[in-house]
Amino acid sequence: MMTKKERIQNVFIDLQYADTDWSYAADLFVRWNIENSFKTESFESFVNWIDESQIDENWGFFYGYGDDCKKFAADWVEEDEKGSYLEFVSQYV
Numbered sequence: 001m002m003t004k005k006e007r008i009q010n011v012f013i014d015l016q017y018a019d020t021d022w023s024y025a026a027d028l029f030v031r032w033n034i035e036n037s038f039k040t041e042s043f044e045s046f047v048n049w050i051d052e053s054q055i056d057e058n059w060g061f062f063y064g065y066g067d068d069c070k071k072f073a074a075d076w077v078e079e080d081e082k083g084s085y086l087e088f089v090s091q092y093v
Helices: 004-015 024-035 041-049 067-075 078-087
Strands: none
Touching: 004 024, 004 041, 024 041, 024 067, 024 078, 041 078, 067 078
């Protein structure tokens, strides 16, 4: 049986190139975590935050940011990683 963290890693990997209908900022958050091999404090915080019952559900909390990566970072990225995330997304937006 997979751990909660492994389940979420699999969701991120499965959705990496999918059209999630989430905000573009959230899609880039997924890519950023994959490129960092899930070794970010932000990913750990997300794993701790999400309830296991939500893992296989539609993640509505990622909607509404559009390409506003700064707003997304304020809500989902740990303070000391915001620079890394925003530098990563600057390649795409």
